Amino acid sequence: MSALASGTASAAAIAASVNRRETSALAVVEAALARIARHNPALNCFTSVTRERALASARRVDADIAAGKNAGPLAGVPFAVKNLFDVAGLTTIAGSKINRDLAPAPHDAPLITRLEGQGAILLGALNMGEYAYDFTGENIHDGPSRNPHDVTRMTGGSSGGSGGAVAAGLVPLTLGSDTNGSIRVPASFCGIFGLKPTYGRLSRAGTFPFVSSFDHLGPLARTTEDLALAYDAMQGADPADPVQASRPDEPSCGSLHNGIAGLRLAIAGGYFEQGRSAAASAAMSQVARALGATRTIHLPEVARARAAAYIITAAEGSALHLDRLRERAGEFDPAVRDRLLAGAMIPAGAVIRAQKLRRWYQRQVLALFQECDIILAPATPCTAPKLGDTTLDLGAQKVPLRPNIGLFTQPFSFIGLPVVTVPVQLSPLPIGVQIVAAPWREDLALRVAHHLERAGVVHAKALAAFS
């Protein structure tokens, strides 16, 4: 079976083939729709499939190419988005029951428009944890998204459908959101690549928020080149997101192949070495060895910074949902409801103090980038847990699972640093490593990730069960 038919073709390979007229966008989309129809019942990644829209878009791309027009670097590439993105004609449910009462979105989110502007074709919306307050990919209303490496295991969350859909090859590219780790955790558990850009880099307009001061959007894909293509396509100022920084576009594709010569690489020690599984340690060793990284650095007060992130998350998230908590609390997932209700009662002084600590911590961590360009850290403390698990073994300790999956991701999103998660294919399950750069240096993180991919150290596995 060809890579195009099996779903293992990269977005770049699909676009090249479509642009060369070796295949049509319509054939690519029909094959993807067939894969979704065949495998989604077992994986539960898609909550909506925009079939007619996708077929119409594919015909337009093919017509443009037939007319000699440039269809773009993502010509004919199927993609899907976490169901907190606005998709014209669909209700933006954000994994909830309550939002199903809202009117359908009148417009697409700007990031969808930008990908489509480069020839990509939207195939639907993806399962997620309720209101993105989740690291598991479980959803009480829609059922859990299931990990293609083992369907009895979690995809990770909250962008669980986004991770599972790419890992199974249903589509080569998805979009997710990451507040405390919700792109990086599914990328790690599902064995694929994920990019959480710098806070303020990509427009968040047209998406349902969670914690505005932490929310990021970004792509998940089977290759680093696909991450870079999607990331470059989505850059650009958007006054509709007041948090977005006014910076010029800084494309990453041109430097992707530049290698790691001259880059100063460091391994996050201390906190990041504690309580992690043997798999997380093995993945870190493989990546560090392949990069020749030997220097260890220590981020200051990481555990306390993470505690502060936990407070800001609970307080901002609860403030967002306060009216819904007053009027429709019984319609939330109980696990989400209880956390939000408690979060609504956090004293204001504690939130302000957490924000002060955030600024202090940011200054300390940014100073470390005077000495290094890249920090390596595990993405998750363990491989994908079984669905329904509620505890996690952290070293000798058994701890609650939900709040601790983000142990290693929260210290970086807390201060908005750009991170690429790369998949190390251990047996029996994959696990991710974070490649962290200074603000606005997504290009460096992508370069390092691409170097590892070319060296064969990290890759997205083709899964026979879903070919």
Place this chain on the structure above:
Amino acid sequence: MATDRETIEAYVAATAACLRLDIKAEWKDGVAQNMSTLMDAIEYFSGVPLNDESEPAVVFRA
């Protein structure tokens, strides 16, 4: 020092009433457990000494 459960439950009951949050009897244990975890987190990060001039993250710009 961790806040005791009785104090947490009293705080949750009083604050919920002030905020007009109706916490059903069967939810109280889960909410109190989460409140306790949040209070522990606050206690923990408050151990970092910050001077009065430390700036909270600025979001609003005129």
